[in-house]
Amino acid sequence: MTYYRILFGLLLLVASLSSHAALRVVTTTQDLAAIAEAVGGEQVKVESLTPGTRDPHFASAKPSMIRQVFRADLLLVIGADMEIGWLPPLLQSARNGKVQPGNPGYLDLSTGVPLLGQVSGPIDRSMGDVHAKGNPHYWLDPRNGVRMAEAIASRLSELDPAHEGEYRGRLADFKQTMASRLPHWSADLAALKGQPVIAYHKSLIYLADAFEFNIVDEVEPKPGIAPSAASLSALVARIRSDEIGLLLMEPHYERRSARYLNEQTGIGIAVLPQSVGATPEIVTYFDLFDAIVAALTSAGGA
Numbered sequence: 001m002t003y004y005r006i007l008f009g010l011l012l013l014v015a016s017l018s019s020h021a022a023l024r025v026v027t028t029t030q031d032l033a034a035i036a037e038a039v040g041g042e043q044v045k046v047e048s049l050t051p052g053t054r055d056p057h058f059a060s061a062k063p064s065m066i067r068q069v070f071r072a073d074l075l076l077v078i079g080a081d082m083e084i085g086w087l088p089p090l091l092q093s094a095r096n097g098k099v100q101p102g103n104p105g106y107l108d109l110s111t112g113v114p115l116l117g118q119v120s121g122p123i124d125r126s127m128g129d130v131h132a133k134g135n136p137h138y139w140l141d142p143r144n145g146v147r148m149a150e151a152i153a154s155r156l157s158e159l160d161p162a163h164e165g166e167y168r169g170r171l172a173d174f175k176q177t178m179a180s181r182l183p184h185w186s187a188d189l190a191a192l193k194g195q196p197v198i199a200y201h202k203s204l205i206y207l208a209d210a211f212e213f214n215i216v217d218e219v220e221p222k223p224g225i226a227p228s229a230a231s232l233s234a235l236v237a238r239i240r241s242d243e244i245g246l247l248l249m250e251p252h253y254e255r256r257s258a259r260y261l262n263e264q265t266g267i268g269i270a271v272l273p274q275s276v277g278a279t280p281e282i283v284t285y286f287d288l289f290d291a292i293v294a295a296l297t298s299a300g301g302a
């Protein structure tokens with residue numbers, strides 16, 4: 001009888017411990033992790049599978065990542081084929097039913113934002129790294145950050161209804177911070193409005209949409225395809241004829257082409273962090289835009 005009582009007591013203890021345990025949230029990128037932390041607070045334990053210093057298109061599935069996915073209660077992904085090269089085998093190896101696509105522990109944030117750059121018609125390899133679902137770099141529009149935070153708060157509330165009030169409260173704070181910062185970023189970038197610029201990769205169309213500048217060309221002749229001597233000289237001609245003053249690129253791309261274009265035309269170069277964690281100072285989603293705006297203004301683009 002006493003054994004049963006002890007056993008019952010232990011079961012109650014385990015049950016109460018697990019109801020207080022934080023939800024394990026695993027994200028494919030640090031941007032998702034930063035938003036999940038802002039909304040989840042102490043109710044979540046968040047880990048990103050990749051660091052913000054790397055090109056988010058590529059990752060190699062390490063055993064530590066399989067363990068992270070295996071233990072996850074919720075997996076947050078960018079989607080729109082961003083992780084297509086590395087996440088499916090990881091999901092398969094991790095054998096965690098909770099976070100398989102279609103289950104409540106899997107949340108693809110691309111489904112809740114308006115995607116730009118949808119390609120219609122047949123797609124083949126000659127077109128470069130294009131995605132039928134649309135361009136996956138949507139976290140670079142701060143307005144999409146709010147949509148992502150809303151989707152994460154809803155899913156956390158669904159998985160952990162006891163703390164819905166906390167999730168909703170932190171979401172409201174997130175939206176308020178965004179509402180107070182966005183006008184300042186727009187004001188700082190006012191001079192860039194309507195200006196033609198060149199981007200290295202087709203990754204900054206959301207940033208351009210948010211702050212109303214025009215990306216008229218890319219250094220990559222096709223997404224994911226390195227520039228050639230011929231494509232670079234065509235770009236030199238275009239920069240001169242269209243009087244394009246600024247080239248934007250992420251830190252993980254080669255700098256030789258940008259230096260060449262700068263030598264030939266005097267075009268300004270702004271190296272923009274593309275993710276939270278790209279530098280140690282960029283800890284929150286708001287820090288990311290502070291850093292992007294600072295890089296753009298110091299490059300003389302605004």
Ligand SMILES: [Zn+2]
Binds near residue numbers: 137201202203223
């Ligand atoms: Zn891309």
